[in-house]
Amino acid sequence: MQSQAEILLKGKHRDEPISPQLRELLESIGTIRKIEKDGYIFHEGEEAHDIYIIQSGIVQMSKLAANGKELILRICKKNDLIGELTLFSDNPAFLLSAKILEPGEVIVINKDKLERALLENSMLTFEFMKWTSNHMRKFQSKIRDLLLNGKKGALYSTLIRLVNSYGIEHKDGWLINISFTNQELANFCAATRESVNRMLAELRKKDKIAVMKNGEILVKDLDYLKDEIGCEGCPIEICNIN
């Protein structure tokens, strides 16, 4: 049995969101495209012909609401698959927007090609289904976190997920290796910037977190966050933000 620390210590290599075989297939039928900071790979509602796998860089997936509010659902990095929900769909339009937070490269894979390839290779089908099903599980745990413990629950669980996905070890705790503005954190939680600011101030006062000079958050007491929201210790492959 590994402790969470040991699991996290594997560092950047701890995530293998898609299997090596699946990745190989995707690479073989895809083409590389550069993605540039603050641009978008695609926008919600656009017609979808391709799906993407991230090679490097960071991509934020979000949904826009009618009233102008934005809901951030995922933060994706190397080996994450995005745009996948348009696969096997009758009217393939992107459901989310993909904003580039850090530049890098993606593999662009033609939807039809991929569909055919998947259907021809049952091992890959297996991997793909496994990935999809896992993704759905994350989503169900997320919906609970966001709804069932108020805004505090939403923020704390977001912080926990960010640590699980982007936390690096630090002598005082876990450092979340991407910086977000208060507004962005609020968009994860369907809360306001001011509420998030106040909650972070309180956590800082209680010495549960600290904010670094570059804006990154250091979580000093992860267990406190978990306790406060009645975290049931779901596995790290579910409790993340990818």
Add this chain to the structure above:
Amino acid sequence: MQSQAEILLKGKHRDEPISPQLRELLESIGTIRKIEKDGYIFHEGEEAHDIYIIQSGIVQMSKLAANGKELILRICKKNDLIGELTLFSDNPAFLLSAKILEPGEVIVINKDKLERALLENSMLTFEFMKWTSNHMRKFQSKIRDLLLNGKKGALYSTLIRLVNSYGIEHKDGWLINISFTNQELANFCAATRESVNRMLAELRKKDKIAVMKNGEILVKDLDYLKDEIGCEGCPIEICNIN
């Protein structure tokens, strides 16, 4: 172009959640089990060996939170697939509880058998993936509805989805053909019974809904509900509660 009325008029046959081929496969490798009112087909956390397809009856899928709160996520009927998220999973435990609201029968399908069958028949794989992906889309629209317009948004969107899934035509609007207590409606919305009661009272006062003697809700002005929450008219195969 069909109007929503025309689509709904197709009545009970408007939903074909899974394709006839997929259904045939499932039936051929499954066995029948009777399900009895107020019982459970399975509970959250139990080890999962089978998945189920509903033949008749009504089944409610819900997630329990640490603080005792319950979140109802789906209401399933004939041809709906449940327990599906344990497929292709490493540690197959049910993520939701399946409570029987109306007695009936389910087809019990062994997980391993189904996995093998799916991998051997790519046409079925295709259908299955399509179903999964569609399911994920529903979920994303749901998370937006529940989070982005307060409790009113959550309740109104729940009513709209119930009409889309269980609405039958009525001279004054759409009658939701299952009855729920205020508490149950609250559990759909992550709200309290009292809040739901007040919102329903307000809708009744404005003559937008009416409550029948058996507790069923008659939605007299569906467009009002849609307008109030900035409904973007997503298709009926997404905006439902199955």
Add this chain to the structure above:
DNA sequence: ATTTAACAGTAAGTTCCATCACTTTCCCCT
């Protein structure tokens, strides 16, 4: 027919959270 239990309905008080309005801090730019 009366009791009981479950649910609906309402009101008052409290807490949570969004909104508004502003100041302060940070950091980029020339």
Add this chain to the structure above:
DNA sequence: AGGGGAAAGTGATGGAACTTACTGTTAAAT
């Protein structure tokens, strides 16, 4: 070095939603 813009931080206020507490209603149970 100083100015401008973006983000952080904070207080006041109001409204939304939860809590508590109670009454009214219905339907089943004895």
